[in-house]
Structure formats: structure tokens, C-alpha cells
Amino acid sequence: MSILWPAFALFALTMFSVLRLARMRFAAARAGRVDPRYYKVFRGEGEPPELAAASRNLTNLFEAPTLFYAGTAFAFAASWFALLAYWIALGAALVAGR
Numbered sequence: 001m002s003i004l005w006p007a008f009a010l011f012a013l014t015m016f017s018v019l020r021l022a023r024m025r026f027a028a029a030r031a032g033r034v035d036p037r038y039y040k041v042f043r044g045e046g047e048p049p050e051l052a053a054a055s056r057n058l059t060n061l062f063e064a065p066t067l068f069y070a071g072t073a074f075a076f077a078a079s080w081f082a083l084l085a086y087w088i089a090l091g092a093a094l095v096a097g098r
């Protein structure tokens with residue numbers, strides 16, 4: 001069961017990002033920094049840079065972790081050896097990403 005904790009943490013981070021982006025968008029619309037109609041079809045003036053960055057971050061959280069979740073499911077179903085190999089691969093990916 002401990003292999004699922006990283007997946008739960010990533011899911012929590014994704015949900016936190018969803019709520020944060022929603023709060024930021026509502027605040028920007030209330031302050032008049034962005035036209036609320038922009039979010040209907042995502043056309044027009046666009047978002048301020050901080051909203052665009054938060055939006056792109058959320059998009060990345062939906063796209064990139066697919067292999068992470070697949071690896072988690074594999075490690076959950078496999079033996080401790082697969083779990084060890086999974087963590088080594090994750091560590092290598094973190095080092096390579098720096």
C-alpha cells in the first residue's frame with residue numbers, strides 16, 4: 001500500500017492546482033484584469049501572465065504524470081523488486097531533469 005502514497009500526493013497536488021487556478025481566475029475576473037467571457041471559448045485578449053503560467057502548470061499536471069501513474073500501478077501489482085526498480089527510475093528521471 002505504501003507505493004500508492006506518491007500517487008496520492010500527485011493527485012492532491014493536481015487538485016490543489018485546480019482550486020488555486022479557479023481562485024486566481026475568479027479574482028482576476030472580479031478585479032477586471034480579464035474578461036470573464038474569455039473562459040467560454042478561450043479566445044480574445046487572453047490571460048495575465050501569472051494566470052497563463054498557472055494554467056500551463058495545471059495542463060502539465062494532467063499530461064505528464066501518465067507514465068508515473070502507470071508505473072505506480074505496475075509497482076503495486078508487482079513484487080518488491082519492481083518497486084525498487086521503479087524508485088530508481090524515478091530518481092534517475094529527477095536527476096536527468098535538473
